Amino acid sequence: MRKPTGLTARALAARAGWSESKASRIENGKTPPSDQDLLAYVTICGVPQDYEDLRATAHGIDEMYVEWKRLQRAGLKRGQEAHVPLYARTNRFRIYEPGVIPGLLQTADYATAIMNRIVTFRQIPDDVEAAVKVRMLRQRYLHDAHRHFGIVLEESALRSRFGGPEVMAAQLGHLLQIAVLPNVSLGVIPMATERIMWPVEGFWIYDYSQVIVELATAQVTVKQPSEIETYARMFAELVKLACHGQPARALIAEAIAVLG
Structure with a gap:
């Protein structure tokens, strides 16, 4: 400067x-x-x-870039618990995920499959059962009518398989149930859509206070107002690409059908 x-x-x-x-x-x-x-x-x-x-x-400099090896050295439960206060004080969630179902919408079996893979890949202590319990408890905020959830998924998130066909079928069925909650707006971007906004890394916007982005090696927390505004604009563009309501539910149903 x-x-x-x-x-x-x-x-x-x-x-x-x-x-x-x-x-x-x-x-x-x-x-x-x-x-x-x-x-x-x-x-x-x-x-x-x-x-x-x-x-x-x-x-926010201490939490701006936190490596997974530091955050998860004792396992996954601590990271799940760390987000509980943030969820409690957030009224508006905007979530974009390109490749997985977001944690707020996961079944226990789907979450277990993903966390087991993380434990194996990162070679960290196995506390998956405890971490899944915390993740499931966090989902109570979905049923609070005073909170609002805007969620955009790439269709690839519906097609990426974790835990086998039965786990995926149950997960996608659960997604159909979540989609009709009055405080949830669920959009799916079809793979064949003509893009006006490129796919990016998954991100969560919590009100206008912060954005959390998960990279391969670290969790990034963004609190600069100008950068939060950029993520908000990006989310708005992704919403335009997504289908909602019955067309979105049809894409989920198709993903279930191909599981056989």
Whole structure:
């Protein structure tokens, strides 16, 4: 931010009333800046509109990028429990998943199949049974009429098999039941759809407070307002691609039929 202005660190520090060493420590990440420090910095650099994003970054830096090997070193239960307070304070969920049924909509058998594979692949302690119980308990929020769930799945999420045909049939049948809940909007993007928005990694938007993205190696938490807005726009474009109501349920029924 400073370099395009032509200011040196010494000049910026003088304008802010800081020592030169303080400016250097902030810029090199050695001293966490206060909110007042950040406001002074962006004001002097002529970009006050960046304050909220910078503030959100500073406040959320410890959870911004958390590697699975750190989060799951003791197993999967801890991660499931960590999201309970977030679910409790969220009223509007927007969820996009390209390849799996989201945890909020999973049956116990489907969740068990996926978690067993995670435990094997990542070579972590096996606490799948306990983790599944926590995931199932979190689903109580689906039946709270004061909360709203916008969910968009790629058709490939319906076709990707976990746990065998019987587990998949039960999972897809459960999805049909969830789809008719009055506080749930379930959309499915057909594979043959002409794309106006490319498939991306799965993401969850919690109100307008944060976005969680699951990568292969880490969980990413986004709290910068401008980035949350980008995910919200992306979700809106994906909603336009999805079919809802009876056409969506027909795609789910077709996925059940091909299981034989």
